[in-house]
Amino acid sequence: MPTVPLFQYWLSEHPSIVNFRWSHTQSWGSTWSFLVSAVTLYILAAVFLRLLLIILRRPRPVPLGPVPAVHSLSMAVISAVIFTGMLLSAGAEIRDTRWLWRRSRTRTTPFQWLLCFPIGTRPSGRVFFWSYIFYLSRFLHLLRTFFTVLRRRRLPFFHLFNQSILILTSFLWLEFSQSFQILAILSTTLLHALVYGYRFLTVFGFPAASFPFVLNCQAALLSCNLLCHFGLFSFHILKGGCNGIGAWACNSVLNSAILLLFVKFYKESRSDLIYKKPANF
Numbered sequence: 001m002p003t004v005p006l007f008q009y010w011l012s013e014h015p016s017i018v019n020f021r022w023s024h025t026q027s028w029g030s031t032w033s034f035l036v037s038a039v040t041l042y043i044l045a046a047v048f049l050r051l052l053l054i055i056l057r058r059p060r061p062v063p064l065g066p067v068p069a070v071h072s073l074s075m076a077v078i079s080a081v082i083f084t085g086m087l088l089s090a091g092a093e094i095r096d097t098r099w100l101w102r103r104s105r106t107r108t109t110p111f112q113w114l115l116c117f118p119i120g121t122r123p124s125g126r127v128f129f130w131s132y133i134f135y136l137s138r139f140l141h142l143l144r145t146f147f148t149v150l151r152r153r154r155l156p157f158f159h160l161f162n163q164s165i166l167i168l169t170s171f172l173w174l175e176f177s178q179s180f181q182i183l184a185i186l187s188t189t190l191l192h193a194l195v196y197g198y199r200f201l202t203v204f205g206f207p208a209a210s211f212p213f214v215l216n217c218q219a220a221l222l223s224c225n226l227l228c229h230f231g232l233f234s235f236h237i238l239k240g241g242c243n244g245i246g247a248w249a250c251n252s253v254l255n256s257a258i259l260l261l262f263v264k265f266y267k268e269s270r271s272d273l274i275y276k277k278p279a280n281f
Helices: 006-013 032-056 067-103 110-115 126-141 143-150 157-175 181-204 211-238 245-275
Strands: none
Touching: 006 067, 032 143, 032 157, 067 110, 067 126, 067 143, 067 181, 110 181, 110 211, 126 143, 126 157, 126 181, 143 157, 157 245, 181 211, 211 245
């Protein structure tokens, strides 16, 4: 019988979580071939669907019924579970390894560990289990793209690029045990829980979830991530290195591209809102 609260046991102390190991042979979706195939198929399917609707010249949006609402509720719940599981797992890892940090030459602190994994960290254990669940959840987020297309809204390049890069980023976190991923997952899942929860509540009479709310949340997330990137780089220089720094450098370049596209998209969207009419995101 577990000696901790039941919810804590199932979210951070279950053997499947504690003994998790990222493996190309045992973890679904863990190969590079799967990653490339999945992202390519996603982009082609979204573009094909958009072109098909243009060719058919449908005068009205395709009715989706309660499907988007169910998807929003599901993503809000999944994001909240990942956030809670990662938070509890990070606390458990800090509790179990604090004694080892005190004996290390660099005197690692909990905050430093959250940003900068020690060199040699392997993708196993609690936090990487939830990193893997977060990676899998990214594929459920892709359904939102097809809802957008079926509702006859434009499909910006930023949307396709952003979703594809987020899948690649979460894959690199696991493949190279990249530092910084704990805080990134916590902030991202918290944002998703709020945004998707709000979208679900609009079904019951709340004001329509206008895109400024969503975009402002995304702007806050990107700003938070930017600060964390500077913190990680500082620890890497001053504390003798962080694990997965090569993957971090690659992700930094990709995130910079996302940031530039986001700024452009944000300005265009704000202009549409001011000079035309409010647009839903």
